[in-house]
Amino acid sequence: MRVVRLASPLLAVLLVLAVWQLAVSGLHIQSYILPSPHQTWQALRDDWTSVRSLAGQTLYESVVGFVIGTGVGFLLAVAMAHVTIVHRVLYPILIATQAVPIVAIAAPLVIILGYGLAPKLVIVGLIVFFPVVVNVLDGLSSIDHGMVDLARSMGAGEAKIFLLVRLPATLTPLFSALKLGAAYAVTGAVIGEWTASITPGLGKDLLLKNSRLDTAGVYADVLLLTAVGLGGFLLMTVVERLSTPWRTRGTARRWFRRSADMKG
Amino acid sequence: MTDTKLTIDSVEVSFGETLALAKIDLEVKNGEFVTFVGPSGCGKTTLMNVIAGLQQPTSGRVMMDGADIAGKPGHVGYMFQKDLLIPWRTVTGNIVLGAALTGRATKSDRTAARELAARYGLGDFVDHYPHALSGGMRQRVALMRTLAFHKEVLLLDEPFGALDAQTRLEMQQWLLEVWADSGRTVLFITHDVDEAVFLADRVVVMSARPGRIQDVHEVAVPRPRTVDTLMSPEFMDLKSQVLSGLYHTEAE
Structure with a gap:
């Protein structure tokens, strides 16, 4: 069962590659319109040294923007859940930030923040923070009131109730948002590089190659960006499984039992 | 066993205009097992919430070991239906x-x-x-x-209400065993008259609108109680008394 589970996503990737290859060779598509998987792979290998460092730059923007965006989102959600007035004031503003086209605010952002790292982080942050706010708010409001009453009847203070009862309940919805965000963050970084950048990055590189009609190079970049987004998603999935063991396991992990015994 | 553990002294609770509990008076002895039965809305849970400190009474006191614990959490063990x-x-x-x-x-x-x-x-x-x-x-x-x-006083609010009949019977016997081991004072809410009589030293029958104590029945059935107890004449007799009390209230 485990083998099937692990192998099926791999099979899906192979299927996509096969269809891609068949389309190119079967329909005799020119390589400057759609390069074959092999040509793309070749372009990736030829350009590896430069592409790798560019990918590092884009990865850096994505990760820092992701951390800032999700962190701010989480704090906002907690504040909104506990202070009604904050919720009433902030919610419409947050919705408005999502209605503004990201590409459209990139230009004004450059005027305020310059061409450096800052506007890219803001763009990535704007994309990833919203799902976190919505999901964490959901998690906090869906808590069984009985649990809170139980904790109160035991004489627990609000801080302890938050830490032991409310906060862990947000983990499941939080990770749904983090998985989405990890994939979106790369898109945000690319948009940031296109509209607000003089520094290099994979998104910038992609535009450059496109203008040179280096289609295989463009596809190589796209493949790499996809891999970065996918990697982020997978990483979040692993962290999720480790930090919410009760969702997938019947008993606590061995090492956790010991550390729990010591922590209390 | 004769000393008083808990005194509910003229406790009243109203929610706005609605009187949920009208002047409840009850003394519970140390180590006693008291069950509460009554129709929905008779304020059983409200009374438990007052004792547990989750609900501030509109008036009255709940004395435990000489201190008023009404509306003050952390003094009793509270177990909910869920x-x-x-x-x-x-x-x-x-x-x-x-x-x-x-x-x-x-x-x-x-x-x-x-x-x-x-x-x-x-x-x-x-x-x-x-x-x-x-x-x-x-x-x-x-x-x-x-x-x-x-905590020396346990409040159990319909703890077995969601269980199937057979598991419930096992749990009742287990609870009696735990109670005998621990010597705690138990206040136990239920909808089930069999359960109320089977477990209790005293059965408190409550009535609704406003919630008040209608009857208190002493349960003289000897312990330890087993499944056979459920068929004994004194059990049946008491059960019919409690039932008729409940029935008359609802017919009013």
């Missing part, structure tokens, strides 16, 4: 919840929790998460959590 086990804590983690919430669950708290679980048949499940347990096991853990909170 087991309310915390999904991300193991059985051990749930049993020590009270300690964790009010300070720190120490190593000895955890050891005691494991011993408690082992003593009452859940020794193989101490590291299980609640979702991996059956309904009866979950209620056991919830009761152990209430016991491990180390």
